[in-house]
C-alpha cells in the first residue's frame with residue numbers, strides 16, 4: 001500500500017501540558033480513517049499538527065516520503081495538497097459560494113480563472129450546491145455551508161481530506177446531508193482522515209478506526225475490531241458512554 | 246435674515262473656496278491617514294514570532310508605532326500644527342502651508358486609524374485565518390483576500406467618523422494660515438465687521454458637508470453588503486458556461 005502521510009513519534013505540548021505523546025500513525029492512499037475518542041483526547045490537535053496549523057513539538061511528518069517539518073520545504077504548497085474541513089465551516093464571509101471555491105485555486109495554484117471556475121463548479125455539483133453560486137455564506141443553512149466548505153477543499157484537488165467533526169455543529173436534521181456527501185467521496189476513493197462522533201458513519205464507511213485517549217493512540221484496527229470487539233478497557237468504557245447517549 | 250443673505254451674495258466665492266479647501270484637506274488627510282493606519286494596524290496585529298531577529302525587529306517597530314500613536318492621539322491637532330510648521334521653519338525648512346496641513350491631518354488621522362484597523366483585524370474570527378492557511382494561502386494572500394475585506398467592511402462606520410471629524414477639525418489649521426472654511430469666514434467677518442452672520446453661514450456649510458459624507462458612506466456600506474437575496478443558478482445559465490464570481 002502506498003503511504004500518503006506517515007507520522008513518527010509526533011508529540012505536541014502547550015506549555016507543560018502534553019497533548020500528543022509519541023504518536024505513530026499512517027494514512028494510506030485511498031483509505032478512510034476515522035479517529036474517535038473523548039473530548040480533550042487530542043483528536044483536533046492531531047489533525048491540526050498534520051497540516052501545521054499547530055507546530056508539532058517533536059517527531060516527524062512524512063508526506064510522500066519527505067519530512068515536511070524540514071524548514072527547506074514550503075509549508076504553503078504542502079498545505080495546498082491537504083484539504084481541511086472544520087467543525088465551524090469557516091467559509092469566507094466576504095465571498096460568495098463560487099468565489100469561496102475559486103480564490104485559493106487562483107492564489108495558491110495559480111490556475112487560470114476559467115479553469116478554476118470550472119473545477120469549482122464540478123465540486124459544487126458533487127456536494128449538490130451548484131445552484132447557490134451567488135449566495136453568501138451567511139445566507140445558507142449550516143448543512144449547506146458545510147457542503148460548500150467540502151467543495152472548497154475539493155476544488156484544490158488534494159491528496160488527503162482532513163475532517164474535524166464536520167457534523168458536530170449542525171442541527172440534527174442536517175447531519176445526514178453532510179454525511180451522505182462524505183460517504184459518496186469515500187466510495188469514490190478519496191483518501192480521508194475523519195475525526196467524528198458519528199459511530200454509525202465510522203462503522204459503515206471507515207477502513208480503519210483509531211481510538212485516541214489522553215494523547216496516545218490506544219487502539220487501532222478495522223471498524224469491527226475497534227468498535228465491536230475492542231481489546232482495551234478504555235475503549236470499551238468510551239464506547240459504552242458514547243453509545244448510551 | 247436679510248443681513249445673512251447679503252453676506253452670501255457678496256462673499257460666496259470666498260466661502261466656496263474655503264469649503265473646497267476644507268474638503269480637499271479632509272479627503273486627502275483621511276485617505277493618507279487610512280493608508281498610514283492600515284500599515285501601522287497590520288504591523289501591530291502580526292503575532293510576535295517566537296525567536297530570531299524577526300522578533301527583535303517586530304518588537305522595535307511596534308515600540309516606535311506605539312510611541313507615534315500615543316503622542317498624536319495624546320496632543321491636540323492645533324498644537325501639533327504649530328509645533329510641526331514653525332518647528333520646520335526654525336530648522337530652516339519653509340514648508341508649503343497646504344502640504345504641511347495635509348501632512349498634519351494625515352499623521353493625526355493615521356494614529357487613530359491604526360488602532361481602528363488593528364481592532365478590525367483582531368475582531369475577525371480565527372477560523373477565517375485558519376481556513377485560508379489550510380488552503381495554502383500565505384499571510385499576504387490571507388490578509389488581502391480574506392481578512393482585510395472583512396475588517397474594513399466592519400470598521401467602515403469608524404472610518405466615516407474619522408472623515409467627519411476631519412472636516413470639522415481642519416478648522417484649527419487656520420493657525421498656520423491655511424485658507425480653509427474657518428479662515429475664510431474669519432476674513433469675511435473682519436471685512437464685514439460682524440461675527441454672527443458670517444459664522445452662521447459657515448455653520449450651515451460645515452453641516453452640509455458632514456451630512457453629505459455620512460449619507461454617501463451609508464450608501465457605500467449598503468453596496469458592499471451586496472444584495473439581500475440571491476437567485477438560484479438555473480441549469481440553463483449554468484449550461485452557458487460559468488461566468489460568476491469576482492475573479493479573485
Ligand SMILES: Nc1ncnc2c1ncn2[C@@H]1O[C@H](COP(=O)(O)OP(=O)(O)OP(=O)(O)O)[C@@H](O)[C@H]1O
Pocket residue numbers: 014017019037038039040041042043044045046
Ligand atoms: N491552543 C491551545 N492552548 C492550550 N491548550 C490547548 C490548545 N488547544 C488545545 N489544547 C488542549 O489540548 C487538549 C486536546 O485538545 P483537542 O482540541 O485536540 O481535543 P479533541 O480531542 O479534539 O476534543 P473535542 O472532542 O472536544 O474536540 C485539551 O486538553 C485542550 O485543552
Ligand SMILES: [Mg+2]
Pocket residue numbers: 043044045164165
Ligand atoms: Mg476537537
